[in-house]
Amino acid sequence: MPQGFNTRSIHVGQTSEPTTGAVVPPIYLSSTFQQEVPGTPLNGFEYSRCDNPTRTSLQENLASLEGGLLAYSFASGMAAEDAFFRAVLKPGDHIVLGNDAYGGSYRAIEQVYGPWGVTNSCIDFTDLTSVEEVIKSTKPRVVRIETPTNPLMTIVDIEGVSTIAHKHGALVLVDNTFATPALQRPIELGADVVLHSTTKYLGGHSDVVGGAIVLSDAGLAEKVAQIQNWLGAISSPFDAYLTMRGIKTLGVRMERHSSNALALAERFENHKAVERVLYPGLASHPGHDIAKRQMSLFGGMMSMQLVGGVKAAESLLTNTKLFTLAPSLGGVESLIEHPGLMTHHSVEGTALEVPANLVRISVGIEDIDDLIEDLAQALDSLL
Template sequence: MENLGFETRAIHAGQEPDPRTGAVIVPIYQTSTYAQDGVGGTRDGDYEYSRTANPTRTALEEQLASLEGARHGLAFASGMAASDAVLRTVLRPGDHLVLGNDAYGGTFRLIDKVLTTWGVTYDVADLSTVDSVRAAVRPATKVIWCETPSNPLLGIADIPALAGVAHEAGARLVVDNTFATPYLQTPLALGADVVVHSTTKYLGGHSDVVGGAVLTNEDELREQLFFLRNSAGAVPGAFDAWLTLRGIKTLAVRMERHCDNAEEIARALLAHPKVSKVYYPGLPEHPGHEVAAKQMRRFGGMISFRHADGEAAALAVSARTSLFVLAESLGGIESLIEHPGRMTHASVSGSLLQVPDDLLRLSVGIEDPRDLIADLHEALA
């Protein structure tokens, strides 16, 4: 299966026709428990209780592992549950973490408000500059946590370079690959140790399911994560796993359209007099453009931009769009607009991660790009 193309693996990896009925789509095993042939005797050795394992979830995990080029995949109830499981598994009280200065607000909240009470410390660094990351590393550093492209400023980090810094320090590089997806970027092949996803976003792709995933090639780490997930119980239900499986089947074709649309919209925003700055790694002006071009297939469907007239004008734009829906989240087939400073990144206010108050973030959907550009132009007028 590993020699097959991405699109083929997205449809077939972990998804053989059902052996009992021949159903070509993996069934939704909507069950909490499984009959045993005797005490402790499960019928196929894997399934006894659905918190521990479920066949629909197993299919999703095999599909995700294939697409990320990983030996192991574990699905979680949300992206934050996946992130929490990784951090609680690889960190202990007294350990240190390096976090990017442009990270998702929920990740910052987890580290700053939860893990620090457990005795974990962290420093913030500019992940686009290897020297900045190296300077932030301490003897106690166990994790460098990386988003590339980052949320919401679309910063680009050089994954192989950061992997080198992490491994020199005896630490792991964890890459949140939610924005890029495995269609555009495979961090494990570039040297990362762990990949996390909010499968809620592009992988599910239809704004109808919440989930997360962790991918790794480390056998022992997989066992530790599996134990923690089973003990803590942050598992997706069978229907959630099935919806994500279904969404991933069309990931490749959707990502191509997301990228096509985002490239057109980024150029249109760049030329607009009310836009003072556009953040999109596909633009040659973007400081991370060359690195992104080396490690990504294309540049993704996320754009952020700053309004030349300040926060009030940015808020007004977010209220005036009609096709771009004012909502949190991203990666669905529909286009979304949000104000990070007051919405997804409100938790970083007053910190080193605070975002500009005139910033708007777009999740570009797969609609007709001409309609989307007209919608933005009208809102900006």
Template structure:
């Protein structure tokens, strides 16, 4: 299939075919792992296909970046060594000392650490705001200084929902860009660039890779001038995805659609179980009609995802005990793999925000629902909660 046809196809077709055509010599249907740091030039400056050094470009990474752009309906994609490497490159590309950001008031702990402990000492300040409250986001913007409105939707770990289209309008009216971390939703469930966002961020370690066997990150943009700025910094800073990591991530992307459907199916069943369990207090899931962001999520997401957070009635120690007691759910950080994970955000993924305005409740548990037999997952949670 030609790239022209691949890019015009449906999501599943783009995920499988975009970014690479079968090798003209061998017919190989998957991109080879080009384990080469440098490339023979046909004379000084005579590059074959634009390749000179693998920090600047590598064919395996090029295939992944093309596929990422296609599934996010963007013009260019960029693959990095981690999600935070992608975020750091973005911040260095688009901000300077004296600039200002708006971030979620329940941002991922790693993002908060990067913004607060790295960007802030560099001179870039930030204001947290609840991304579901448009008035408060607008009030957090500092005219003439705010360069980026940075949102996650759903957020990590409280699963708040931001209206991407409305947030884009607010950001653009203030002369800022809208950055959307689309990691929790994945490109299959949500397309921020089509709703007005300027940059999409991913930890491809999560749903895109999907198998807990590779660490990576990505940026996707729709504006080519913006792409040139990011591309320059990607090369200059050098935190790129290696060829084997790019290969694994690209392989995972090809099955994203079928995996996400199963993640969502299982999550919906587990939400029903948790809502009926006497040891469980609040169940936080955008698919619930009681969720304050349910309507917006239904408008901009295909389905409601595989992430669930809930609070136990007996307090923090009970939450810790539940996390330690599961057997099918693995106690571990990260998310989005085929296996189900359970974690205590306050002591694990969000320990970096303890004592700040972004601190999460101690009785909160976060689930990354995998694709196992759902009855086994429900039985496991029932034993742990009991």
């Protein structure tokens, strides 16, 4: 019988150290490895840019959790995404991505790959008829999905879009950072590739930066492995260790993140200072039914649009006490930020521009009564 998610998150890639019996494997900080015979690495390890035992442990774990064949760990989420695109794109290729995609990814696609001859289309993935029309006409090499999206919390039908993309010969990449494999596994829904900023929920403690690519095809995985090796944007052994330590509690943390976020969304959906709450766990969310089908829980990310516009947003951000004003997300502590001014300013003036009255909240695992009290007093101060 296959082992469960939480069991695998703790044990896959993690075996006791044979010399001492240490339950937690050591961090292999060595940059190079001894060879007994020239040109024959011991157990495959030669030089840590190419392979490192600590990084290998993390990669094995990630592949297992996402239901992929192989995984590769990088120094950041953007480095991971860049490695994948370098592995599969050539001048003249096309990328289809969501019209509310993460600003940093759009910036790379538009401003880095664009001058190299890679074009892109930004579309509404919730309209499958329109999705098929665009994919059929543009013949993309890659269809890039986020779900839930950052920061508008749009839900994309992974299975539906993947079926259309494969029909027209495109690869499907899903950024699974918000949901994590604890709540959603895109490869099981038809995706070819999963992307993570492991900085976020996988690391889970706001103390390590990293990224990962998980693949279901051996040939495609070999190309990504080559880019990882040749260009060297690898995660360090210590970063791989911290990420692995975070993953051990991923399942239980995501349960708490999700229950806290749902409680906040329900509590403040009808607050007088709130125009609308964006959270897929609410029945009012347009993607709620799809989210129920492809996610086990709804995650810890939510956004709010405020009645008073950008001034209300700025005021809210400076009046919370437990919700720390900071970019990033997915840590045990609750964070709040203004995407338009902080994490998504690179898409200002484009089709991906974020509403000025939007605040994004990464709901932590604090006691829910304390979180409700803090957000309530901050929202009440806007009235």
